[in-house]
Amino acid sequence: MNKPLGITVSRHIMDSQRLHPEATGELSGLLGELIVAAKTISAEVNMAGLADILGQSGKVNVQGEKVQKLDEFANNTIKRRMAQCGYLCVMGSEEEDDIIPVKEGYVGKYTLTFDPLDGSSNIDVNVSIGTIFSIHRRRTASGQGTVEDLLQKGRDQVAAGYIIYGSSTMMVYTTGEGVHGFTLDPSVGEFYLSHPDITFPARSRYYSVNEGNSRYWSEGMSRYIEYLKSEDKATHRPYSARYIGSMLADLHRNLIAGGIFLYPRDSKDPSKPEGKLRLLYEAAPFAFVVEQAGGRAITDDGRNILDIEPTSLHQRVPLVIGSRQDVDMFERFITGKN
Numbered sequence: 001m002n003k004p005l006g007i008t009v010s011r012h013i014m015d016s017q018r019l020h021p022e023a024t025g026e027l028s029g030l031l032g033e034l035i036v037a038a039k040t041i042s043a044e045v046n047m048a049g050l051a052d053i054l055g056q057s058g059k060v061n062v063q064g065e066k067v068q069k070l071d072e073f074a075n076n077t078i079k080r081r082m083a084q085c086g087y088l089c090v091m092g093s094e095e096e097d098d099i100i101p102v103k104e105g106y107v108g109k110y111t112l113t114f115d116p117l118d119g120s121s122n123i124d125v126n127v128s129i130g131t132i133f134s135i136h137r138r139r140t141a142s143g144q145g146t147v148e149d150l151l152q153k154g155r156d157q158v159a160a161g162y163i164i165y166g167s168s169t170m171m172v173y174t175t176g177e178g179v180h181g182f183t184l185d186p187s188v189g190e191f192y193l194s195h196p197d198i199t200f201p202a203r204s205r206y207y208s209v210n211e212g213n214s215r216y217w218s219e220g221m222s223r224y225i226e227y228l229k230s231e232d233k234a235t236h237r238p239y240s241a242r243y244i245g246s247m248l249a250d251l252h253r254n255l256i257a258g259g260i261f262l263y264p265r266d267s268k269d270p271s272k273p274e275g276k277l278r279l280l281y282e283a284a285p286f287a288f289v290v291e292q293a294g295g296r297a298i299t300d301d302g303r304n305i306l307d308i309e310p311t312s313l314h315q316r317v318p319l320v321i322g323s324r325q326d327v328d329m330f331e332r333f334i335t336g337k338n
C-alpha cells in the first residue's frame with residue numbers, strides 16, 4: 001500500500017498559479033527561491049547550539065537592537081539569494097537601514113520586505129523564532145526599485161507569510177486565497193502540506209501580551225485584559241495567558257488554537273511612541289495572513305492595519321491581532337461600548 005502522496009509547497013503554489021491563466025509563473029518562482037533561503041536558515045538554526053553561530057555579532061541594527069549572529073546569517077542568506085532571483089526590483093529588511101537593490105540584469109516586477117529572524121532575542125534560549133515575508137507588485141515603471149515601491153499598504157500585498165523554526169519547521173503563507181501551512185520533512189528537504197485552509201477556531205483560548213508593561217497601558221486596554229481574566233463559562237473565560245516574546249510563535253499558536261496578541265502603544269519607551277512592532281516587517285504581513293484566516297488586525301485605536309499608508313521603512317505601529325471575536329471585543333473596550 002503506497003503512502004499517501006504528500007502535496008509539496010511547490011506543487012501547491014503551482015496549483016494556485018493554474019487558477020490564474022494570466023499568471024506568468026514569476027510569483028511562483030519568487031516563492032520557490034524564498035523557500036530555498038528558508039531551508040538554508042532552518043538548517044543553521046537547528047544546528048545553532050553546536051555551530052559557533054549563537055550569541056551576538058557585536059553589531060547594532062537600525063532598530064537599536066543587538067544583532068545576533070543568526071540574525072546576520074539569516075539576513076545575508078535572504079539578501080544574497082533574492083537579489084539575483086530575477087523576480088524582484090527592490091528589497092527591504094528589518095535589519096537594514098535603507099533599501100536593498102537587486103543585482104543588475106536581474107530586475108523583476110515584485111518587491112520583498114522581510115524580517116529575517118523575528119524573536120531573535122530568544123535564539124540562545126532555544127525558543128521558536130522565524131522569518132516573516134511580504135510581497136507587493138512594484139509601483140515604479142522599470143529599473144531598480146525605489147523606497148516608493150516598498151512603502152505600500154498591506155492591503156495591496158500579493159503574498160505574505162512566515163517560516164517558523166520550532167519543534168518542526170513550518171511555512172505558512174497566503175496569496176489571498178486562504179492560509180495554508182506546510183511542514184518540513186528534513187529527511188527529504190521538502191515542505192509538505194500539513195495545515196490546509198487554516199482558519200481561526202470558533203472559540204479562543206489564549207491571550208498574548210507582555211503584562212510587565214501593564215502600568216503603561218490605556219484604561220480601555222487594562223479593562224479589556226481584566227475582562228479576559230474574569231470568569232464567564234459562556235464565553236470560555238478566563239483565557240489562558242501565553243506570551244513567548246517571539247511574536248511569530250505567539251501568533252502561530254493563536255492562529256491554530258484561537259486567541260489574540262496585543263502589543264499596544266505604551267509610554268514605557270518614549271522613543272517608540274507607536275509601540276514596538278514594525279508595520280512593514282511584522283504587522284502588515286501578519287495582518288494579511290490573519291484576515292485571510294478569518295481574523296482581524298487593528299491598531300489600539302481601531303485603525304485597520306492593512307489600510308495604513310506607510311511613510312517610512314521602519315515605522316512602528318501598535319498591534320492588536322487575532323480571532324475576530326476577540327479583536328471585536330477589544331474594540332468595544334477602547335471605544336467605551338463596554
Ligand code: P6P
Nearest residue numbers: 118119120121210245246247248
Ligand atoms: P517585549 C521580538 O523582538 C519582538 O519584535 C516580537 O517578536 C515580540 O513579540 C516582541 O518583540 C517582544 O517584545 O517588549 O515583550 O520583550
